[in-house]
Amino acid sequence: MSESNEGMDVGYVAKLACIDLTDEEKTLFQGQLDQVLHYVEQLNELDVSGVEPTAHAIPVFNVLRKDVPGTSLDHEDVMANFPSATDGHVRVPKIIDQ
Numbered sequence: 001m002s003e004s005n006e007g008m009d010v011g012y013v014a015k016l017a018c019i020d021l022t023d024e025e026k027t028l029f030q031g032q033l034d035q036v037l038h039y040v041e042q043l044n045e046l047d048v049s050g051v052e053p054t055a056h057a058i059p060v061f062n063v064l065r066k067d068v069p070g071t072s073l074d075h076e077d078v079m080a081n082f083p084s085a086t087d088g089h090v091r092v093p094k095i096i097d098q
Contacts, residue, residue, distance in 0.1 A: 010030040014021045021029070075088065084091035 010033055011021070011026050014026070014029075079085045079088065079090070082090045
């Protein structure tokens with residue numbers, strides 16, 4: 001195990017996560033973890049000084065319309081569409097019993 005991988009012990013992490021692993025599973029997963037960490041070390045060797053950080057692989061743009069004030073619906077017309085309304089407020093069935 002290299003210096004940067006030192007301390008990355010599958011048994012310790014499994015204990016923290018309350019996961020019971022057999023000795024064979026610990027050996028298998030430790031080997032896999034070591035391979036992943038070795039790969040990450042290789043990625044750290046790349047010169048990315050000229051690469052702009054990204055959050056997505058492709059450009060993502062806001063697809064919502066602009067928030068522009070417009071004409072609102074007439075309140076009386078809206079209230080006329082509800083089966084029950086009182087004093088300009090919509091009445092709905094009671095859903096919580098106290």
